[in-house]
Amino acid sequence: MSSSLFDHLKKSLSMTLTHLYPLAGRVKDVFTLSCNDDGAMFVEARAVGVDLSSVVGHPRMETLCRLLPCNPGEWPSEVNEYAVLAVQVTEFRCGGIAVGACLWHGIADASTAATFLQTWATISRDGDDSKIGGGFVVDCSGIFAPRSVDANQTVPWDGEAAREGQPVTKRFVFEGSKIATLRKKLATSSGGIITRIEALTAxxxxxxxxxxxxxxxxxxxxxxxxxxxLRNRMVPPLPPNSIGSTLHIALAKLAAAEASVDECGLRVAESIRRVKDPLVRAVYGGGGAGAPPESLAEAMEKGSEKVGAEEGVGCLITTSWCRFPFYEADMGWGKPAWVANAAVGMNTVVFLDTADGEGVEAWAKLREEDMFRLEQNQDFATLVSLTQTV
Structure with missing residues (x-):
């Protein structure tokens, strides 16, 4: 890769940040961003002894993390010096290029990440920002009123799993035809419409x-x-390209003995469909309009009260990166061959589109014995097309 191409990407990134200016700021504390225009971190790297095809064909989490400019699992000791956005561009000996990005989750969710990459790609490809619209920065303070939040309750974490049992991360690929079969089955049993991610989640x-x-x-x-x-669930909807961590946690509860795929499908769909504009405004509205949102810690506590012991409550976390335009981010040398997420938490499943847009990749991180039993489950195993330890 010539230095001129690195310079081109730096310049186009700089132009991008003029439109998405909060991403050029610094994290002041856990829940405060300073829009000081200090800029993003940009790292130039070259991969030694490995081709891009081997990374895509045989992904390893340690390799993917080396394509990122920071460790997504670490929080810096000096928070006020933490860049909101860091980018790494890696050149492979085969001529392939990998673009890795880390964004502060306090202002960036999957939608924001896709908006950033698509905007940067458009400016890089066109050489200017004449085709870039607006609606990136939206004042949502009337809906999401500021309030004190306990940082220890914002990220669900299975402490027991972290202490006992070696965690394993695997990538499961589901073909579109098999997902369609599962959706049809669950839609029949539930009498309603089940999305492909709801079906796979169940x-x-x-x-x-x-x-x-x-x-x-x-x-x-x-x-x-x-x-x-929440962008398309508000009335009126928020701009789809607005930046922010505009999320709400849908919580489904199920007696472990009732955990059939059909029953799980019902609970998944019900929990997501409850997330509508009136609920969001009641929960997040200012002036004490509604009760504060239920944190996972509170939900676990309530759940454990029902069964008499916290040890009797389990949890799985899911998030979907599907249907966001990650594969449309053409920076001038073609669309991405593959999009991956190297930040998967414990007892978490992250869904991503396959490159053809028809199938779905499910990245799961579980304790080793749970992963082994998951793969032995007949309902699950018959629908998986490809499994890879990453």
């Missing part, structure tokens, strides 16, 4: 509960935490 949740019950016979209640994009 499949994995049921299999995970079954695996957890084999390990823990005292498991009584299971929770599903799903991140829901």
């Amino acid at each position: 499949l994995i949740w049921a299999a995970f509960i079954a695996a957890s019950r084999e390990r823990n016979r005292d498991l009584k209640l299971h929770l599903l935490v799903t991140a829901v994009n």
Whole structure:
């Protein structure tokens, strides 16, 4: 890669940040951003002894993390010096290029990440920003009133799984035809419309509960935490390209003994459909208009009260990056060959589109014995097209 191409990407990134200016700021504290225009971090890198095809064909989490400018699992000791956005461009000996980005989750969700990459790609490809519209920065303070939040309750974490049992991350690929079959089955049993991500969530949740019950016979209640994009659920809708971490947590609860795929499908769909404009405004509205949102810690506590012991409650977290235009981000040398997410938390499943847009990749991080039992589950195994340890 010539230095002129690195310079071109730096210049186009700089132009991009004039439109998405909060991404050029610094994290003041855990929940405050300073729009000081200090800029993004840009790292130039070259991969030694590896081709891009091997990374795409045989992904390894440690390799993917080396394509990022920072460790997504670490929080810096000096928070006020933390860049909101960091980018790394890596050149491979085969001529391939990887673009890795880390964004502060306090202002950037999957939709924001897609907006940033698509905007940067358009400016890089066209050489100017004449085709860039507006609507990136929206004042949502009337809907999402500022309030004090306990940082320890914002990220769900299975402490027991972290202490006991080696975590394993795997990538499961589901073909579009198999997803369609599962959707049809669940739609018939529920009498309603089930999206492809709801269907896959139900499949994995049921299999995970079954695996957890084999390990823990005292498991009584299971929770599903799903991140829901609020942009198209507000009235009027927020601009689809607006930046921010505009999410709400949909919470589904199910007695572990009732964890069939059909029942999980019903609970998944119900929890997501409850996330509508009136609920959002009641929960997040200013002036004490509604109760504060239920944190996962509070939900776990309530759940454990029902079964008499916290050890009897399990949890799975899911988030979907599907249907965002990651594969449309053509920076001038063609659309991406593959899009991946190297930041997968414990007991978490992240869904991404396959390159053809028909199938879905599910990236799951579980304790080793749970992962083994998940893969042995017949309902799950018959629908998986490809499994890779990453």
